[in-house]
Every structure is written in C-alpha cells, then in structure tokens.
Amino acid sequence: MKPLAPETLWTRTARQPAQFDTTLPQSVDIAIIGGGFTGLTAARELLIAGRSATVLEAGVIGSGASGMNAGFVVPNFAKTDPNAVRSKLGTDKGNALLRLVGDGANSVFRTIEEEGIACDAKQVGWLNPAYGAAGADMLKARAALWRALGRPVSFLDADAVQEQTGMNIYTGALLDAEGGTIHPLDYLRGLAQSVRRRGGTVHEGQCVDEVVREGSGWRLTMRSGATLFAGKVLQCTNAFTTGIASRMGRSTVPLRVYQIATTPADNETVQRIARSGRPVGDTRQNLFTYRLDRNNRLISGGMAAVPFGAFDRLGKAVAQRLSEELHLPNAVAPEIVWTGVAAMTPDFLPRLYQMGEGWFGGIGCNGRGIAMTAQLGRVLARAALGDDINSLPIPLRTLRPLPFHRFSPWVASAALVQARLKDVMAR
Template sequence: MEKQDTIWRRTARGSFRSTASLPEKVEVAIIGGGFSGLTTALHLAQAGKGVAVLERSFLGEGASGQNAGFVVPNFALADPKAVIEKLGTEKGTALLDLVSSGADKVFDTIRQYGISCDAEQTGWLNPAATAKDAETLRERVAYWQSRNRPVRYLSKEEIHQQTGISLYEGALLDESGGTIHPLDYLFGLARAVESHGGTVHEDSCVKAVKQANGAWHIKLEGGQLVSAKQIVCCTNAFTEGTSRKLGATTVPLRVYQVATRPMDQSVVDRIAPDRRCVGDTRKNLFSYRLDRENRLISGGMSALPFGAKQRLGKAIVRRLAEELDLRKLPEIEVVWTGVAAITTDFLPRIHQMGQNGFAGIGCNGRGIAMTAQLGKVLADTVLGEPMEKQAIPLRRVQGLPFHSLLPIAASANLIKARISDKLFR
C-alpha cells in the first residue's frame, strides 16, 4: 500500500520499522496500530502482558497519521452539562474528568519516553463566534474550574490579541492543550511498546477472527495464523473485513487537511503570539495551528466528494487568508485527507466482542488526547477491571441504519452549517 503524502511524512524526524517475528501465540492481540492500539499495547506491556499489535498497512496510514496534530482535552460536540444529563452525575463526572486530563497524559507520555515529536503544551483556544457562544463558554469555564482544570475565560480584547481576529466575543483557554507532530508521536509509542517487550507488526492485515476452545484465532491476509487469549479491536472508522461491524456503529467524516509554506515571523507574532492552537465554536469550524517551521495547518470538510482534495485545499487557504487577514494567499505545500469516526452521542465507547474480546471507538475528532485515555481504559478492562467501574460507557455493538448513506447526510449538514454561520455572523 502506498503511503499518503502528508506534511507529517515529509517532516518526520523519527521512524519505525517492524523487526520482530510474528508470533504464533500471544496473550493479547491488538488489531490496529494507531494511537488507540499502541496506547493500549503500551499499558498492557507495562503490566507484563505479552502483546502483539497487528497493523493492516504502515503506521500512520489511518487517522493517527492523517490528523492535524491538535491535542485537545475535551469533547468536540458534547457539553459537560449534556454528558452529566445523559450518564448521571457519577458516571458523567468520571468521564469528564478522564477526558479533561487526556492532554496531560499525552505530554506526560512524551516526557516519560523521550519522544521527539515537536510537543508544545502551550494551550488550546476555543473562541466564541457569537455572544450566545460566549455565554456557553463562560459556563464551561466555570465547570472546568470547579474540577480544578487549568481553564480560564479570555475577553474579546484578549482573544483578539491571541489571534488577530476581531469576530470573536471571547474564548475558553485550556492551558493543558497543545500540539504535536502526530506521526513522530506514533513512532515513539511503537518504540515504547517494544521497549517493554511487546511487538508491533506492519503489513499484517487481519482478514478473519473466530473464537474456539477458549482462544481467538486470527487469520492474516498473507495466510499467517495467530492465536491469542484476548483481543482488542482499535480500527477507528474502517468498515472492511473484521472492522465492518465496529465501523458501522459510527458516522464516518472525511476531513481534508492543508499545510502552507512557512509563514513570516511577523504573521506568526500577530496570529499566534503564544503558539496556541485554535478551534472556534462555529458549526463550520475554523481552526489553525503552526508547526515547528511556522507552516499554517488547517482543515475542512467537503459537501461534494468529487475532486474534493484539490478544491478543498484552495478553499481552506482562502479561508485562512480571509479569517486571519493575511496580505496574500498562503502557498499550499501539501493537502491530505483522513476519516474520523463520530458517534451519534459524540461520546467514546467500549464494546465487548465475545468472550475476552473488546473494542474502543468514538474519539469524535479529539483522537490524540482521547486515545491516551481510551487506551488506558481498554488495557484496564483486559487486565480485569470490572467494566461497570470504567469511566467510558460500555455499549452494545449496533450498526447505524443506512450506514452507507451517512456521508450524504453529513454533506447536507455541512451545507446547513455554512449557511447558519453566515446568517449569524
């Protein structure tokens, strides 16, 4: 399989190459070598479990290597109040506390294993596009402060100073957030797994799994067989082969990312004086960050899939120029795409897949920080922690009706969001 051209492939300083032999037997087999799979494997290997990670292609060819590198420690679309209403005070608070410390977990892991991945824990800015949004953010800030999180509210003047954008009415600042080079982080996680005796195997596409005689029997595309006492499925939005049922429980959203050529320092000083990443409250989200060489990185979705990569790249840089009041249109260096798995309630989930089989899904666009916690919960579950004590809800695997048509519905919602943002701007 050919590797997609992304800014992370172009600028990675690290690397990873599978060298271990594929085992015939292992205690725990993890299907999927993204952030979730490798984080789960790392916790299990630390606990002394024999673990093998089976990645269908190359590390980073799924969402973990195709995102924008934002480390955001809260939900994209689920308000704390709504989470507590849905799950109850005890369960809801436990999940919110888990999620809100996700960024700290990422940066702690980076420090612990000396992972060189351009980590900058400079904070995440969530600006409010309307007065109503600003009031909502004030309530969220109050909640997070009551949970002792490093979150504060910025005034209209303060957020203008941070972004140069006059549209915003205020902002939530979470000082635990930040940015990383996601591919180098992924490589670092793989090396950390192997440092504890686990193994990571690229080009190991799982074609079939079945349970018999107290073990899981895994058949790879090349015909190799692996047996495991336990399995963990971490395949995100994929809907092929063994991932079919799990992927069908979520809405797949295809996201396009753009990296520009490096920006002048004068522009950087105006739009990101403290090098904070930004994602605002508009339905048609506007976001941006800088990489180590001051490239602007931003993303978006297409209402029409045909020719979207080239068309979206141009649209995204036009929006960057307009929103950030740039004197000239940024030059595109590279455009790439990936798919996010969105659950209908915007919350992460754990599924039980037969006896001694588990799966985790539903990062909802918060993949880096969320997987740092999802992987820990999955590992704890494998190690015997009762599922009713886990902060992430256990759900029955249930595919969404008309799953193949959901991208069309997502496109319609995007068009509606763009119209709504223009009407209320």
C-alpha cells in the same frame, strides 16, 4: 506487497524512524488489532503491566486517522459539555468520564516525556474562540463547569482573543491551559518504538479477517494467511471497515476531513496570529482552525459539501480562508493537502464494545483524536487486564451498526451545508 503510506506533511517532516517487526509470534496474552494511537497506547500499558502483546496494523503505521490529523491535543469534547455528559450517563459515570477526558492531554505529554519521544510537543494551551454573543455565553458557562472539576480552564474577553489571534470577529474564548500540539506521526512512531523496547511486537500489512473462539482464547487469521493465538483481543480500528473492523466501523458516522499545510508564514505574521504558539479552533458550525508547525507552516482543514474533486478544491479553499480570516499580508498557498476520516458516534461520546469473552473494542474520538485515543487505549488495557468492564469510565454499549451506513457521507454533506447557513445567519 507492503502497503504504501499516503503522503502528508507529517511523512515529509517526520524525524522518528519507521520500525516494525516481520515475524509474527505464535501466541500472546493480548492481540491488538489496529496500530494507531489507541492500539499502541493500549499495548504500552499492557506491557508495563507484565503482559505479552502484539499490534496488528492492516496498513502502514500512520496510514489511518492517527497519522492524518492536524496534531491538536485537546482534553475536552467537541460537541458536548460536562452537564450534557452527566445528563446522558448519570452523575457518577458522567464525572468518571469527565475526569478521564480532562486528563487526556496530560496523559499524552506524560507519555512523551516518559518515553523521550521527539515529536515537537508543545503544551501551550488550546484556544476556543466564540463566534457571536450566544457562543461567548456558552463558552463562559462551559469554562466554569470545567473549573468546578479542578481543571485550568478560563474565559478570555474579546480584547484578549484579538491579542492572541489578531482577529476582531470573536466575542471571547475558552482557554484550556493543558492543550497543545504535537507532530502526530513522530508521536505514533515513538509509541511503536516504546512497545518494541518493552518486548511487544508491531506489525504492518496484517489485516485481520477472522477472530474465532479457540479453547480459552481466540484464533486470529490474517489476510496474509498467517494466524496467531491470543488469550484476549482488543479492537482499535476506529472508522475502518476492512476485515474484522467492519462491524465496529459501521457503528459510527465517518467524516472525511481535508487538511492542508501552507507555505511558511513570516515572523511578523506569526507574532500577530499565534504569539503564544497556541492552536485555535472556534465555535462556528463550519469551524475555523489553525496552528503552526516547527517551520511556521499554517495547518488548517475543512470538509467538502460536494465530495467530487474535493481534494484540489478544498486545498485552495482552506488556504484562501486562512488568508482572509487572518488578514495575511501575502496570500498563502497549500504546500501539501491530505485527507483522513474521523469517526463520530451518534451521541458524541466514546464507547466500549464487548464482542465476546475477552474481546473488547473502543471507538468514538469525535474530533478529539489524540487526547481521547490515549485515554481510550488506557481504558481498553484495563478491560484486558480484568477490570470490571461496567466499572470503567467509558460506557459499555451494545454494538449495532448504523442503518444505511453507506449513505452517511451524504448526510454529513447536507449537515455541512446547513452549518454554513447557520454561520451566515449568526453573522
């Protein structure tokens, strides 16, 4: 039975058709486990390089984080800055990762242009407002560090932020001119179409349960009973813990995020809160985000400190927060609510793993899914093409599942409560 895709704003409004293959090849140069942004980007890169590739998705294309996010394209880190990256990795490796991450949004929008993907792409910048004086000082310093790397990142004062958002609670903002928004499901389906046009195959409902060394390559066995041989394997399964994905998925902290899309805002409100059409995400511990879709629905999200009954409760709470924070003349209501899981690494940096000769995995977008996954897919493709894995810009780590992984959602809930208290103190 074909798995069903969860209903989201993106499934309701997608314009790209869902297309995939039904017949598995007997063998390929590279098998890619996971049909999200990372896996499909890697497949595209490998096909361009002349390799044969197939993508194996356990569910439906778009049923994971790649189809559940809010469509923000942000080319930086959520929880760290350039100096912290260099401190953790050293100057040379740190700068290599910074250059990779800094080009993340451009790489997404280049691919969209090259492949002619219609996905509501808008590279209008990303606004990161500061909450409190300390937040403004931090963002001013962070903007200078990114500028020193040649990136178009600036700092706006409080008046400029109010002009952009209509909000008077902020003390300044970092503006990254290369950020933007997309319709993530249309982008994902466009990537899948690109892979198929270039001679690759994309398969849904193919959960890989076993990868076993066979001769010079690997034998993959699906839950369906089908098998295929691959010279190399790329694992792009993010936070999933089903089948072969289990060990890598348990190396991160899974954060369940609830997203909503509201009824459309009126034109006067749109001009007041999003004059430039820029997506917004502030510096609060319990961060506040918003963007508009093509019909002026407000899209925002949040996490639940108490998971029980969170789906209905969070939808109403996020809509109420939008109405209050943005001083909307008419309270908005959630038109649709959906949920997905983000994978957070302990040091908030992406990482590569090697599970065997020619078997590589990558994970750790840490809240920067679209831009970071594009780069993660490209780096994994380079590993499969034979680049020295230790020379790649994402660090190679030893794969160790986190102890007590099953309890990590409760740890995240406790951290959210603490974050909200910090925001109250900052106010």
